Amino acid sequence: MESYLDYQAEGFGDRFDANSYLYLTRAMDEYDLAAGHGTDADALAAFDGEALLVSFTADWHFTVEQSASLADAFREAEVPAAHHVVDSDHGHDAFLVEPEHVSPPVRDFLADGVEGRAVTDEGGDDDPRPDSDHAPVHASLFRG
Numbered sequence: 209m210e211s212y213l214d215y216q217a218e219g220f221g222d223r224f225d226a227n228s229y230l231y232l233t234r235a236m237d238e239y240d241l242a243a244g245h246g247t248d249a250d251a252l253a254a255f256d257g258e259a260l261l262v263s264f265t266a267d268w269h270f271t272v273e274q275s276a277s278l279a280d281a282f283r284e285a286e287v288p289a290a291h292h293v294v295d296s297d298h299g300h301d302a303f304l305v306e307p308e309h310v311s312p313p314v315r316d317f318l319a320d321g322v323e324g325r326a327v328t329d330e331g332g333d334d335d336p337r338p339d340s341d342h343a344p345v346h347a348s349l350f351r352g
Contacts, residue, residue, distance in 0.1 A: 236269070241278075248281035255282070259289040260317040262310060264302040288322035 220229065245251035259282045263275035272293055282289035292313040296302035303310050 241281075247284075248278065249284035252282055252285040252287055255285065255287050257287070258317075258322040259287055260313065260322065261289065261291045262294065262303070262313060263291065264294045264296045264299065266297050266299045267302065269300045290317065290322045 241248045241251045259279070261275040261279050263270065263272045265272060275291055275293075279289045279291035290313075294302060294306065294309045296306055296309065298305050
């Protein structure tokens with residue numbers, strides 16, 4: 209994992225202006241969904257659809273607690289929502305290095321939505337389909 213992060217750090221310096229990265233991360237850190245609406249649920253009230261939130265236990269940038277709170281806000285706004293937690297030590301990049309844990313809930317959500325077969329609010333390995341159905345991480349994600 210360290211070599212991946214080192215590689216990405218080198219690539220970021222070549223591809224992005226450091227100031228733009230600072231502004232983007234500040235915007236993500238300071239974004240307030242409820243601003244101008246009162247509550248997160250109020251901000252989501254006009255949303256017409258279903259929501260799947262996938263979070264990772266070691267992600268310090270978008271925490272499990274933040275995703276759980278957002279899932280609660282969707283439900284408070286009467287929007288069908290599921291929150292799937294992936295137990296992972298890979299932090300924010302877990303979706304890149306562990307697609308076998310992300311693919312099943314996304315696939316089920318796209319096929320059946322929240323109210324169909326549905327994704328649960330817990331992680332789990334009770335999916336009887338073989339892992340070979342899952343898309344592998346493409347090598348191009350790791351090249352500059």
